[in-house]
């Protein structure tokens with residue numbers, strides 16, 4: 128379980144979508160991190176790359192509280208970006224809190240490879256309580272909207288037996304959400320602007 132100081136950790140976010148059906152199995156909360164230095168050619172979300180002075184700044188505790196308040200209406204959370212593992216302390220604390228206090232699943236979409244994660248203690252700790260990591264750089268030469276991968280080189284790394292490749296293959300590739308204020312949001316790997 129995360130300590131009080133971990134819950135106070137600042138977390139730089141690009142956006143939060145409370146409910147989505149196109150970002151993993153079931154209805155999921157989607158949290159886009161702000162900040163990514165991996166520079167994949169053809170990245171669809173360059174606005175998520177800067178960290179300083181961009182996006183929202185929240186504490187882990189605030190994001191945990193909002194997520195748990197909605198826990199009966201969602202299956203889990205998908206962390207994407209930007210690059211979630213550039214803020215490993217925040218991600219580790221968030222995942223640990225969800226594991227300790229709910230049955231919510233966590234999927235992490237990252238540009239780091241499994242090897243890069245395993246070689247780095249902080250990144251390894253960040254995914255210790257995740258159910259599934261989808262790992263590796265986006266490769267625009269190998270586009271693949273199906274299965275939440277974005278490009279076919281990206282690797283499924285199951286940390287628990289909660290999800291199978293078949294579960295992921297059934298995820299819709301595109302979702303259009305119209306908010307109460309008429310704001311239209313496109314998400315999913317086939318969205319205009321893409322997930323990554």
Ligand code: SF4
Nearest residue numbers: 163166167170238265
């Ligand atoms: S595709 Fe993902 S990992 Fe690659 S530059 Fe874009 S946000 Fe970063």
